[in-house]
Amino acid sequence: METPVSKAKAAQSIEDFRNSSFEGRYDSFLTTLKDVSSLPSQRLQAQYEEQWDLRKNFIINEETPVVVPPFEQNSESMIDELPTLTPFIQRLKFFKPGIVENARQKWGNFEGSGAPKYIESIEDAPCEELCYMVGVVYTDQPLKSETLDSFIKEHWVVAPPPRNINSEVANIFLEDESGQVELTGNTLKGVTLISGVVIGVLGIQNNPGEIEILDLCFPKCVAQEALEIHQSQEPKYVALISGLNIGEDKASSLSLELLKDHLCGQLGSIQEQNFSSHIVRVIFVGNSLAKLQREEVENKAKTKIQGQSIFDGKPVKELDMFLEEICESLTVDLMPGAHDPANAILPQQPMHFAFFERAQRFFTFNSVTNPHCFKLDGVTFLGNSGQILDSLLQLSNIHHRLQIAVQTMKWRLMDPTEIPPENSASDPFIIRDCPHVYFFGNQPQFETTLIHGSEGQVTRLVLLPAFSETHTIVLVNLNTLECHPIKFEHWLED
Numbered sequence: 001m002e003t004p005v006s007k008a009k010a011a012q013s014i015e016d017f018r019n020s021s022f023e024g025r026y027d028s029f030l031t032t033l034k035d036v037s038s039l040p041s042q043r044l045q046a047q048y049e050e051q052w053d054l055r056k057n058f059i060i061n062e063e064t065p066v067v068v069p070p071f072e073q074n075s076e077s078m079i080d081e082l083p084t085l086t087p088f089i090q091r092l093k094f095f096k097p098g099i100v101e102n103a104r105q106k107w108g109n110f111e112g113s114g115a116p117k118y119i120e121s122i123e124d125a126p127c128e129e130l131c132y133m134v135g136v137v138y139t140d141q142p143l144k145s146e147t148l149d150s151f152i153k154e155h156w157v158v159a160p161p162p163r164n165i166n167s168e169v170a171n172i173f174l175e176d177e178s179g180q181v182e183l184t185g186n187t188l189k190g191v192t193l194i195s196g197v198v199i200g201v202l203g204i205q206n207n208p209g210e211i212e213i214l215d216l217c218f219p220k221c222v223a224q225e226a227l228e229i230h231q232s233q234e235p236k237y238v239a240l241i242s243g244l245n246i247g248e249d250k251a252s253s254l255s256l257e258l259l260k261d262h263l264c265g266q267l268g269s270i271q272e273q274n275f276s277s278h279i280v281r282v283i284f285v286g287n288s289l290a291k292l293q294r295e296e297v298e299n300k301a302k303t304k305i306q307g308q309s310i311f312d313g314k315p316v317k318e319l320d321m322f323l324e325e326i327c328e329s330l331t332v333d334l335m336p337g338a339h340d341p342a343n344a345i346l347p348q349q350p351m352h353f354a355f356f357e358r359a360q361r362f363f364t365f366n367s368v369t370n371p372h373c374f375k376l377d378g379v380t381f382l383g384n385s386g387q388i389l390d391s392l393l394q395l396s397n398i399h400h401r402l403q404i405a406v407q408t409m410k411w412r413l414m415d416p417t418e419i420p421p422e423n424s425a426s427d428p429f430i431i432r433d434c435p436h437v438y439f440f441g442n443q444p445q446f447e448t449t450l451i452h453g454s455e456g457q458v459t460r461l462v463l464l465p466a467f468s469e470t471h472t473i474v475l476v477n478l479n480t481l482e483c484h485p486i487k488f489e490h491w492l493e494d
Helices: 007-018 025-036 052-058 088-105 144-154 254-263 272-277 314-327 387-395 401-411
Strands: 132-139 170-177 182-185 197-207 210-217 237-242 279-285 295-296 304-309 330-333 364-368 372-376 379-384 435-445 447-452 460-467 472-477 483-488
Touching: 007 025, 007 279, 052 372, 052 460, 052 483, 088 132, 088 210, 182 197, 182 401, 197 254, 210 295, 237 460, 254 272, 279 379, 314 330, 364 401, 372 460, 401 435, 435 472, 460 472
Parallel strands: 182 210, 237 279, 279 330, 330 364, 379 435, 435 460
Antiparallel strands: 132 170, 132 197, 170 182, 197 210, 237 472, 295 304, 372 379, 447 460, 472 483
């Protein structure tokens, strides 16, 4: 039977160990304790607000979201119809009071008999008299060819080279519930107008059904919630990532591993890991999966079938495992894009949780709509996966993506040409609140600028590059709205 060791003897043994031949170990241990501050710190947190009043506008049907895998989509449902006024009446009613107020402030100070008169309905516009009115723009573009585009999508034939359908002279009309009038004049030169934009016009009707424009008035910039800039506080970042294109041949698995380790704080030196701990949320902005390819296959009868889509579930599983590891450390918002398994027409509904067997087990995983809006620490974010800019470039006389994105803020419409869904709560493309950060995913390169409103509003506009092409993500500082692109380069071949 063993004899119990007394407390005094145990204390003496510890003192003897301290003074034993292991000299310096105790001092080394104390030195290590002093360096604890150099170890990776705990991840910072940010207060999240759902912004349901805005997000509900992106939900087509809350109870049964429309989620159609891309290999089951009917190309006939993707045919774009010519814009008509009827779907835009709600938009006109929303913008008209504000534009009329702006127009009166801008043009209502004229004195004498030449003062312009406000006309409520276009059909009541007088001849040879200065007046102003509000309506919806419609551009009749001769190069627009919906039938050819739908045929190309359905049969996968070689399309002609891309061309700007606004390169030829387009007739511009202004419409409301009462009628339509054509807009003319040199004032329209250099002005970007696209179907669906609501504007006010000042002009004279010299010929019936034709108004010579002297000036234009756009919607008033909406008020913005005040943002306090905290230079001295610890920075908090939101990671914006688009175009992973998992399943694509040129998508680098090594770059994806570097990205995952960086987000989870497992990459680089202690300083770099401390920096990663300041990332509070990750937004994947569309095209997380590669575009589905169609190819000829042989069925059991050995007959060739053209244009049949071959769905490979491996990329979905890879994305699921990729998200699972990130969700262990961070909150993730996953937006659908043009390549992802969701409905093709905007607003795209959240990708179904059944695709993400592993990631959905974490409360930090959120499958959201496209467009998407949210608020973190008082900073409002609004963005989409980038299909909007692709279509607007074809319709406008502007060839620079950043300029087109700035114009959408001026119009207060993310996508003027898209017809609002009949079963949506309201027009989902209206910018109802001025965001602090406004982003577009899946662009050729990273670009950013600050948009300043007439009443002190400041919006950080960000164009996000596709990660599969550039290996670049963008971090937005919640304290200062500054952007920091990070590129994950490597010199190894997969």
